[in-house]
Amino acid sequence: MKLIKNKIIAGVTIAATAAFSYTASAANFKMAIGDAAGGTQWELAKTFSELMEKKTDGKVKIDLFPNGQLGNEQDTVNDAAIGLLDFSVLAINNVTPFSPTVGLLTMPYVIQSPEDAVLLTQGQVGQELVDNTIRDAGVRIVGWAYSGFRVLTNSKKPIASPEDLKGLVIRVPRNEIMIASYQAWGVNPTPMAWSETFTGLQQGVVDGQDNPYITVYAMKFNEVQKYVTNIRYIFSLEPLIISESVFQQQSPEMQKTILEAGKEATDHSFAYLEETESKIRKDLQAKGMVITEPANGEKEWIENVTTAVWPKFYSSIGGKEKLDNVLELLGRQ
Numbered sequence: 619m620k621l622i623k624n625k626i627i628a629g630v631t632i633a634a635t636a637a638f639s640y641t642a643s644a645a646n647f648k649m650a651i652g653d654a655a656g657g658t659q660w661e662l663a664k665t666f667s668e669l670m671e672k673k674t675d676g677k678v679k680i681d682l683f684p685n686g687q688l689g690n691e692q693d694t695v696n697d698a699a700i701g702l703l704d705f706s707v708l709a710i711n712n713v714t715p716f717s718p719t720v721g722l723l724t725m726p727y728v729i730q731s732p733e734d735a736v737l738l739t740q741g742q743v744g745q746e747l748v749d750n751t752i753r754d755a756g757v758r759i760v761g762w763a764y765s766g767f768r769v770l771t772n773s774k775k776p777i778a779s780p781e782d783l784k785g786l787v788i789r790v791p792r793n794e795i796m797i798a799s800y801q802a803w804g805v806n807p808t809p810m811a812w813s814e815t816f817t818g819l820q821q822g823v824v825d826g827q828d829n830p831y832i833t834v835y836a837m838k839f840n841e842v843q844k845y846v847t848n849i850r851y852i853f854s855l856e857p858l859i860i861s862e863s864v865f866q867q868q869s870p871e872m873q874k875t876i877l878e879a880g881k882e883a884t885d886h887s888f889a890y891l892e893e894t895e896s897k898i899r900k901d902l903q904a905k906g907m908v909i910t911e912p913a914n915g916e917k918e919w920i921e922n923v924t925t926a927v928w929p930k931f932y933s934s935i936g937g938k939e940k941l942d943n944v945l946e947l948l949g950r951q
């Protein structure tokens with residue numbers, strides 16, 4: 619602990635675990651993964667670590683710790699920022715509290731297709747968010763998992779319109795934009811860490827939550843949730859982050875290898891989503907989940923949040939103009 623404190627006070631950027639050079643005989647990294655093995659986070663992490671091993675002729679090994687074993691997702695951002703953790707894969711909504719401008723990616727109904735998600739993460743907008751996250755949170759995004767739209771699940775009843783939410787206790791991440799979205803739909807949601815969510819649902823502390831089909835499946839939420847509503851308010855993006863201090867210790871060659879492996883793992887993630895999501899959805903139905911489409915083509919869901927939530931967060935995401943530019947880029951203005 620003394621060492622850690624010294625490091626922070628002195629502002630020294632030496633990571634506790636993973637310093638290595640490209641020519642080192644062996645180097646081990648640790649990677650936290652918020653979800654259980656089997657989902658899009660796992661697929662990104664596994665692909666990235668295999669690529670790193672291959673590209674460095676086996677010199678780099680990355681140990682993967684799924685299912686929140688290294689702490690809840692928001693804590694892994696802090697740990698990486700101070701160099702106690704090398705990598706983490708987590709949902710972007712759990713990065714937003716440390717780097718408010720990435721809230722752009724969780725503004726409800728901005729991303730309306732997987733292609734929109736690619737356009738925003740891999741173009742100029744994405745690069746700006748990567749730079750802001752290094753500046754604000756001390757972590758660098760080097761890859762993305764594309765996980766699909768977050769659908770609403772609950773254990774009580776079919777939900778078609780925001781009205782139906784009344785009386786339900788819905789878990790949300792500690793993310794102001796998502797909290798405000800449920801408030802705009804007429805309920806006060808319960809912020810809860812991701813690592814506590816399965817137990818919260820199982821014990822009835824909360825009745826429902828939202829996450830993509832692939833995540834619902836990987837986390838076995840079908841065992842504690844019956845009803846699904848296909849709202850499409852947020853497309854789930856799950857970055858692979860590296861501690862910026864760890865990144866800066868690497869040789870230029872190793873940094874390049876990390877960025878290349880991240881890009882290839884990202885491309886794989888997109889293909890994996892396309893191949894997997896509809897199969898998983900059918901499997902969840904076969905396991906007893908009941909799927910409801912939102913009423914009126916999702917009209918009330920969309921109108922309530924775009925009018926009440928967007929204006930509240932203009933300043934934190936970098937101004938209304940920023941959102942307008944993004945909507946224009948996506949061909950919607």
Ligand code: MLT
Nearest residue numbers: 652653708709791812833
């Ligand atoms: C959350 O709901 O906190 C996250 O989106 C879950 C995840 O990382 O899959």
